[in-house]
Amino acid sequence: MKGALRRYQVLAYLVGIGLLVLTLVGVPLQYAAGHPGVVAVVGPIHGFLYIVYLATAYDLARRARFGFWRMAAMVCAGFLPFLAFVVEHRIASQLQQAPELAGD
Amino acid sequence: MSSRWLTRRSLLLHLAVAIWVPGCAVAAWWQVTVALAGDRLGWLYSVEWPCFAVFGAVVWWNGVHDDPDSVGSRALRRAVEPTGEASGANGVPLPATMAAAEAARDDPVPDDERLRLAEQEDPELAAYNRHLAALASSKASSGWRLPGAAGSRTSERASR
Numbered sequence: 001m002k003g004a005l006r007r008y009q010v011l012a013y014l015v016g017i018g019l020l021v022l023t024l025v026g027v028p029l030q031y032a033a034g035h036p037g038v039v040a041v042v043g044p045i046h047g048f049l050y051i052v053y054l055a056t057a058y059d060l061a062r063r064a065r066f067g068f069w070r071m072a073a074m075v076c077a078g079f080l081p082f083l084a085f086v087v088e089h090r091i092a093s094q095l096q097q098a099p100e101l102a103g104d
Numbered sequence: 105m106s107s108r109w110l111t112r113r114s115l116l117l118h119l120a121v122a123i124w125v126p127g128c129a130v131a132a133w134w135q136v137t138v139a140l141a142g143d144r145l146g147w148l149y150s151v152e153w154p155c156f157a158v159f160g161a162v163v164w165w166n167g168v169h170d171d172p173d174s175v176g177s178r179a180l181r182r183a184v185e186p187t188g189e190a191s192g193a194n195g196v197p198l199p200a201t202m203a204a205a206e207a208a209r210d211d212p213v214p215d216d217e218r219l220r221l222a223e224q225e226d227p228e229l230a231a232y233n234r235h236l237a238a239l240a241s242s243k244a245s246s247g248w249r250l251p252g253a254a255g256s257r258t259s260e261r262a263s264r
Contacts, residue, residue: 044145047148062166
């Protein structure tokens with residue numbers, strides 16, 4: 001469980017940062033300044049990381065027995081800017097109080 | 105084919121997956137046409153959409169086979185706050201013997217003995233403690249399936 005949480009946290013941060021770069025830097029550069037370079041590089045990286053993120057998020061969700069809405073929040077965190085950090089923080093702070101994580 | 109496939113929850117899951125998987129297939133094909141038109145980013149998305157379809161199918165399969173009472177926010181709250189308050193966050197009172205055991209924490213009777221006695225008089229508490237113990241064990245991944253016939257359990261394993 002602890003390992004699953006760590007994997008999820010790492011991927012949540014990577015996806016969250018990638019999405020911020022994409023939406024706050026890449027997309028304005030492409031459509032306002034006509035430079036598609038950032039989107040062309042970060043877009044595929046984010047797309048690939050999102051799949052890995054989904055796998056780690058679902059792994060954690062299964063182990064911690066999350067319900068539908070918590071899983072939906074984890075899924076949406078990959079494509080709504082800033083949501084990844086909010087969801088990650090809430091899930092991590094909840095799970096770190098769980099008895100099976102306090103032990104080791 | 106057992107009744108777990110026909111509950112309201114399962115029927116909603118069937119509907120969702122019946123929309124999701126063909127939707128992903130259409131999106132994947134659309135991205136193939138985008139890629140063939142010259143946008144190389146389309147190749148990535150034409151691989152990604154089938155991955156989303158598989159993900160949806162896994163969620164559907166697990167959703168049909170999970171025990172609805174042992175997943176979700178209530179199960180998590182119970183795991184996070186096993187002995188915190190006399191009532192859960194959603195207002196459902198914990199078993200009375202648990203509250204009593206919590207109040208009598210300084211009692212010289214050993215915890216294990218009191219737990220054993222409490223479980224004897226309250227099967228619900230015993231079930232709840234098994235639930236917590238299963239949560240604490242990392243090998244409990246299959247312990248919270250709906251109980252089914254042994255045959256269906258093995259065929260489920262074999263199909264993975």
